[in-house]
Amino acid sequence: MPELGRLLTAMVTPFTGKGEVDYPQAKKLALALLASGSDGLVVSGTTGESPTLTKEEKLRLFAEVKAAVGKRGTVLAGTGTYATAESQELTHEAEKTGVDGCLLVVPYYNRPTPEGLYQHFKAIAGATRLPCILYNIPGRTGTNMAPETIVRLSAIDNIIGVKEASGNMDQWCRILDGVKRPDFYLWSGNDQDTFPLMALGGYGVIAVVSHLVGKQLKEMMETLLAGKAREAAAIHRRLLPLMQAMVLVTNPIPVKYCLNRVGFRAGKPRLPLTEPDDKAAAQLDAILKNYQIDLPIKATG
Numbered sequence: 001m002p003e004l005g006r007l008l009t010a011m012v013t014p015f016t017g018k019g020e021v022d023y024p025q026a027k028k029l030a031l032a033l034l035a036s037g038s039d040g041l042v043v044s045g046t047t048g049e050s051p052t053l054t055k056e057e058k059l060r061l062f063a064e065v066k067a068a069v070g071k072r073g074t075v076l077a078g079t080g081t082y083a084t085a086e087s088q089e090l091t092h093e094a095e096k097t098g099v100d101g102c103l104l105v106v107p108y109y110n111r112p113t114p115e116g117l118y119q120h121f122k123a124i125a126g127a128t129r130l131p132c133i134l135y136n137i138p139g140r141t142g143t144n145m146a147p148e149t150i151v152r153l154s155a156i157d158n159i160i161g162v163k164e165a166s167g168n169m170d171q172w173c174r175i176l177d178g179v180k181r182p183d184f185y186l187w188s189g190n191d192q193d194t195f196p197l198m199a200l201g202g203y204g205v206i207a208v209v210s211h212l213v214g215k216q217l218k219e220m221m222e223t224l225l226a227g228k229a230r231e232a233a234a235i236h237r238r239l240l241p242l243m244q245a246m247v248l249v250t251n252p253i254p255v256k257y258c259l260n261r262v263g264f265r266a267g268k269p270r271l272p273l274t275e276p277d278d279k280a281a282a283q284l285d286a287i288l289k290n291y292q293i294d295l296p297i298k299a300t301g
Contacts, residue, residue, distance in 0.1 A: 003074075004039070004040055004074045004076065004100060004101055004131065004133075004160075005038070005039025005040040005073070005074055005204070006039060006187075006203060006204030006205070006221060007037060007038050007039050007040075007204055007205060007207065007210060007214070007217065007218050007221060008038065008039060008040045008041065008042055008074070008076065008187065008204070008205070008206045008207070009033045009038040009040075009041050009042070009206075009207055009208075009210040009211060009214065010041075010042045010045045010046065010047035010048065010206050010207065010208055011026075011029060011030065011033065011041045011042060011043055011045075011047065011048055011065075011211075012029070012047055012048060012049075012211065012252050012255060012256055012259065012266055013026065013043075013044065013048040013049050013053065013061065014026050014029060014265065014266045014267050015266075015267035015268060015269075015270065016267060017267070019267075019268075019270060021053070021057050021060070021061065022265075022267060023060065023061070023064050025264075025265060025266070025267075026043075026061060026064065026065055027064055027065060027068035029264065029266075030043075030065045030068055030069050030073075030075075031068060031069065031072070032264075032295050032296050032297075033210065033211065033214060033295070034069065034072050034073040035296055036210075036214040036215050036294040036295050036296060037210060037214030037215040037216075037217060037218035037294060038073065038210055038214050038218075039073060039074065040073045040074030040075060040076065040100070041065065041069070041073065041074070041075050041076065042076045042077075042078055042103050042206055043058075043061050043062055043065050043075060043076070043077055043078060043099075044058045044061055044062070044077065044078040044079075045078040045103055045105075045135075045206075046078075046105070046137070046140065046251065046252075047208055047251055047252045047255065048061075048078060048252075049252065049269060049270055049273065050078050052270040052271070052273075055090060055093075058077070058078075058079075058090070058094075059090075059093055059094065059097060062075070062077045062094050062097040062098075062099050063097040063098070066097060066098045066099050066100075067098070074100040074101065075099045075100055076099065076100060076101045076102060076103050076133065077090075077091070077094035077097070077099045077101075077102045077103070078102070078103045078105070079091040079094050079102045079103070079104065079124075080102075080103065080104035080105040080106075080107075080124070080135065081105075081107070082107040082108050082109055082110050083107075084107075084119075084120045084123050084124065087104065087120075087124050088123060088124050088127040088128075091104075091124055091127060091128045091130065091132075092127055092128060094130075095128050095129065095130050099130070100130070100131070101130050101131040101132065101133060101160075102124075102128065102130050102131075102132050102133070103132075103133050103135050103163065103206075104121060104124055104132055104133065104134055104135060105135040105137065105140075105141065106134075106135065106136055106137065106138070106141045106143050106145050107120060107141065107143070108140060108141040108142060108143075109141075109142065111142050111143045112143065114145075114146055114148070114149045117143070117145055117149050118149055118152055118153060121134060121153050121156075121159065122153070122156060125156050125158050125159050126156075128158070129158065130158065131158050131159075131160040132158055132159045132160065133159075133160065133161045133162065133163055133187070133206075134150065134153060134159065134161070134162040134163065135162070135163040135165070135189065136150070136162060136163065136164055136165060136166055136189070137163075137165040137166075137189055138165075138166055139165070139167075140165075144166055144168075144171075145162075147171050147174035147175045147178055148174075148178070150162050150175050150178075150179070151174075151175065151178035151179055154178075154179045154180075154181055154184045155181075159184075160183060160184060160185065161184055161185035161186060161187060161203065162175065162185075162186060162187070163187045163188075163189040163206045164186055164187065164188060164189050164193075164197070164202075165188075165189025165190050165193075166189075167190055167193060169196065169200070172186065172197055172200055172202060173200060176200065176201045176202070185202075185203035185204070186201075186202040186203050187202070187203055187204050187205055187206050188202060188204070188205040188206070188207075189205075189206060191205065191207050191208055191209045191210075191217075191239075191243040191246060192240060192243045192244060193205075194207070194217070194220070194221065194236070195220065195224065195232065195233065195236040198221065198224055198225075199224065199229065204221065205217070205221070208246045208251060208252070208255050209239065209242055209243050209246050209255075211255050211258070211259060211295060212242065212255070212258060212259075212262070212288075212291065212293050212294065212295060213239060213242060213291060213292075213293070213294050214294050214295070215294040216235065216238075216239060216292075216294060217239065219235060220232050220235035220236050220239065223235060241287055241290070242287055242288075242290075242291055245258075245283070245284055245287045248276075248280055248283060248284065249276055249280050250273060252269065252273075253269055253273055253274070253275065253276055253280075254276065254280070254284055256268070256269055256275075257275060257276050257281060257284055258284055258288055259295075261284070261285065261288060262288065262293050262295070262297060263297040264295060264297055
């Protein structure tokens with residue numbers, strides 16, 4: 001399986017003033033993110049507003065972003081849904097666009113059993129040659145994928161890791177202790193969990209705050225990997241208020257607002273998401289003033 005990268009950004013989907021996908025801006029953003037620390041990108045994940053993107057929009061995004069990125073970084077397609085057959089079809093079609101892997105979220109709303117989760121992900125992985133990353137985010141889906149299920153799925157060759165957004169340190173440890181494959185990786189699904197998760201043996205992060213401070217986040221990760229935990233912790237503490245601001249209201253509302261404020265035209269979220277209210281916007285403005293922005297705005301705005 002190919003190396004997908006330790007720092008992956010869950011990329012927003014830019015929209016035009018008419019609410020249509022802004023494909024040129026998406027390609028500019030992808031390249032800017034790679035230039036500011038990201039090893040790769042997740043396209044049409046939660047941060048990319050996947051629930052409101054059509055299948056046609058998703059496939060065009062996968063194709064255009066991958067064509068723009070080329071070999072400069074990896075592109076993962078968010079192809080998981082709450083329907084197994086639909087997820088298989090979308091993953092199969094995404095593979096044709098040239099993406100490097102796929103991100104498969106735990107089915108939302110229908111709350112499958114552990115056996116149902118196992119069969120769901122096994123079926124999708126069996127329908128593609130792409131490396132697959134599982135995505136456990138119980139706060140969004142209503143279902144926590146137990147460590148035992150993740151360990152069981154790790155025996156499938158092209159399931160190569162999990163994006164863990166449960167916020168449960170015990171769960172991370174049980175996954176790390178239970179998986180026997182050296183090439184099965186644990187990515188943090190919450191920006192603020194990156195330092196503790198990597199300190200315990202996790203691999204990296206699929207991040208949101210990297211839209212703004214990607215180089216600084218990568219510096220923290222590399223410093224920790226170099227064995228300089230005290231220095232890495234200091235960077236983590238400095239970035240923590242901005243990380244927390246990214247979930248001040250529902251993601252991706254804050255990060256889209258911040259991108260627009262710093263000069264990158266990302267557009268508004270699609271309904272049912274809206275822009276932040278005046279109070280939240282003022283809080284985001286106040287926090288932004290404390291940070292140097294790594295994204296090369298002049299090349300993207």
